[in-house]
Amino acid sequence: MRDEIEPSAIVLRALSTPRRLTIVRWLADPTNHFPPKRDGDLVKDGVCVGFITKKINLSQPAVIEHMQVLAAANLVTSKKIKNWVFYKSDATKIVEVLGELSKNLLDAELSDMPKR
DSSP states (O other): OHHHHHHHHHHHHHTSSHHHHHHHHHHHSHHHHSOOOSSSOHHHHOEEHHHHHHHHTOOHHHHHHHHHHHHHTTSEEEEEETTEEEEEEOHHHHHHHHHHHHHHHHHHHHHHSOOO
């Protein structure tokens, strides 16, 4: 049972802070939350960690730590362009983990419900 719910627990931990949840929301719609960039495309390549740092008003090491937690949960992907790391949300993975999360949370409850 533990093996089945561990991925959901990792995702919940990753999204358990308002800052990380906010970053994921921003990355889901980068053109509305970040300025255009010189190197690469916001949607295709992602958002530079510097833009995220400036917008969320945290130190770069703090933002990098948040991004590493989100990446470990497979909610974002990273790409290095020149000397910068760019992050983007992984919409397919987010939908997948939310589906798994609802399955893990509701399966036990639904199996305990009386049949009609």
